[in-house]
Amino acid sequence: MERTITVTVNGKTHTASVEPRLLLVHFLREVLNLTGTHIGCDTTSCGACTVLLDGVPIKSCTFFAVQADGRRITTVEGLARDGELHPIQQGFKEEHGLQCGFCTPGMMLVAKALLDENPNPTEEEIRWAISGNLCRCTGYQNIVKSIQWAARRMREAPAAGR
């Protein structure tokens, strides 16, 4: 039996009727057409499907859409504002933090949650924060540099990192 849920995604409120078994990642991709959230392993291992739930990163392949009723979701589409890339997105561009790009939305969202809480993380803290997200291209080095780049930019211009 379907249930009606109301979820705020990237600041916009959506109401939809969904089957309880619908996973949040499918709700985002197939109901809302927000395909920036990727499906990687589909087994809670890789973090490609990472989104923020009330600001906290989770794996949206392991969370039912009905559980998100009344809550706030941020996906990669919610990072840029008014056509301006978020400093984290700029950082990934400047420091070449991606090759194939499949893990990138998840990486950027865990970076967002980290920097919101800790504006000046150590390299160790960054590596710890991204340890639930797998990248098979970069060896992580440039991902760390990208997040460091974003941290510097956000400290210099805090408004850019809302």
Added chain:
Amino acid sequence: MYPARFAYDVPGSVQEAVDLLGRYREEAKVLAGGQSLIPLMKFRLAKPARLVDINRIPGLNVLEEESGVLRIGALVRHRDVERSAFLRDRYPLLASAAPQIADPLVRNLGTVVGSVCHADPQGDWGSVMLALDAEVVAQSTRGERRIPVSRFFAGPLTTVLEPDELVTELRVPQPLARPFGTYLKLERKVGDYATVGVAVHLELEDGVVRRAGIGLTSVGPTNLKAQDAEAVLIGKALDDDVILEAARRAASAADPTSDVRGSAQYKREVVRVFVTRALRQARAARAA
């Protein structure tokens, strides 16, 4: 991957939740963090006809000391334990284990109680709770039942819980003396199951062990309590003879099987090394 269809309830109180479990029994599964249950459902290894989602029940996120115990409510996430400064000082074993559970994203949702109820012999919290002599509080329409964790695990992925029971919290006895605790985990990478895990909890007074708890992960059909090893520590100072004897006994309590992560002999040896290492750390911490 899509789980099989299920009916979904969101009770607003423990009473409503246990009423549902009482009515639907084996048909229903409790959804807390979902980080073990949902993957099982996606693989269709579990096909519950109904989920009782307890995430909206107020009060189940309790994490505080009260009348001689630390209460860990059914909605306390691994993340909450990891971030608690209070636990680092009072329950160092909990603080040590928390950041080693799965990965940061799973820790943001998964719960301590859910992990214990999942009863995976490769799960970390069961060993921690065995070392701490914790107790499970289970509620049903028939009332409340308290089960020592040492009698909670019946086999791999199996507990002594009845289908109509909801675990509302774990209760950990408060330390009586200054506690030492550490969880040593050998894993191939972040997020992997333990090849071997060893949980050690000690309370020392004037250099003598008053309480000792040792739990073992991934070396038996359930998490194991190394009781013979604990017994040899009580009333003793942590000199090398005592440490090595406890480590030897813990290794012989282990009952590992060979698999892709290592041979049985190797895993038993890791238990011996980890228990030795933990007890030496306890001694060094006391000297410092």
